[in-house]
Amino acid sequence: NAGVTQTPKFRILKIGQSMTLQCTQDMNHNYMYWYRQDPGMGLKLIYYSVGAGITDKGEVPNGYNVSRSTTEDFPLRLELAAPSQTSVYFCASSWLAGGNEQFFGPGTRLTVL
Amino acid sequence: AQKVTQAQTEISVVEKEDVTLDCVYETRDTTYYLFWYKQPPSGELVFLIRRNSFDEQNEISGRYSWNFQKSTSSFNFTITASQVVDSAVYFCALSEAAGNTGKLIFGQGTTLQVKP
Numbered sequence: 001n002a003g004v005t006q007t008p009k010f011r012i013l014k015i016g017q018s019m020t021l022q023c024t025q026d027m028n029h030n031y032m033y034w035y036r037q038d039p040g041m042g043l044k045l046i047y048y049s050v051g052a053g054i055t056d057k058g059e060v061p062n063g064y065n066v067s068r069s070t071t072e073d074f075p076l077r078l079e080l081a082a083p084s085q086t087s088v089y090f091c092a093s094s095w096l097a098g099g100n101e102q103f104f105g106p107g108t109r110l111t112v113l
Numbered sequence: 114a115q116k117v118t119q120a121q122t123e124i125s126v127v128e129k130e131d132v133t134l135d136c137v138y139e140t141r142d143t144t145y146y147l148f149w150y151k152q153p154p155s156g157e158l159v160f161l162i163r164r165n166s167f168d169e170q171n172e173i174s175g176r177y178s179w180n181f182q183k184s185t186s187s188f189n190f191t192i193t194a195s196q197v198v199d200s201a202v203y204f205c206a207l208s209e210a211a212g213n214t215g216k217l218i219f220g221q222g223t224t225l226q227v228k229p
Contacts, residue, residue: 004201031215042117042204042219043158050214058216097144097215099165099208104158 003104012111013081021076031094032074036087040102081112115140119220134190134223136205144210147188152202195227
């Protein structure tokens with residue numbers, strides 16, 4: 001049971017480039033989340049999904065897109081990368097909402113230069 | 114609006130000291146959940162505890178204890194006899210039941226340094 005896995009671990013992008021951050025969970029969780037953590041700050045929600053085919057915006061969705069075609073995968077797409085998107089990105093999943101513990105992936109450290 | 118405030122940015126203690134990390138939250142929901150997560154230097158997020166708004170009992174787990182007080186909207190975390198391995202960033206988080214989305218609102222985090 002690998003839990004929540006994220007790839008890549010590190011990435012450097014140039015301004016204007018695009019990329020997809022991958023997130024996969026093998027716990028058959030319905031709920032999945034993308035957060036970003038800026039230096040010295042708490043995590044902020046980018047997008048979330050309550051099940052395959054259903055996604056919605058979080059607190060800081062601008063510049064990002066998501067899709068959820070399967071229960072297991074929840075990729076995060078960055079279009080036209082900007083320096084403001086330099087951050088650590090965490091994917092998380094939970095079986096239910098309602099106060100269930102969220103299991104976090106190891107994170108992707110992204111730098112946009 | 115929902116908000117979580119961890120007023121202590123950094124705390125430094127010497128091993129074996131007790132330390133309390135403060136967490137104050139704001140919500141209009143009557144049903145909500147509070148969490149503490151630990152982020153060690155390696156960067157991953159480790160779940161420590163969850164509390165629902167109807168359960169104000171304090172909880173103790175080994176050297177860790179949590180004090181939940183609805184009257185002051187606080188959910189404080191105490192480490193007794195701190196150890197160097199407790200050095201980490203600690204996050205308090207809130208999730209409202211409304212909407213059934215499970216979204217977490219995080220505080221800014223408190224960096225705890227335990228010196229030998």
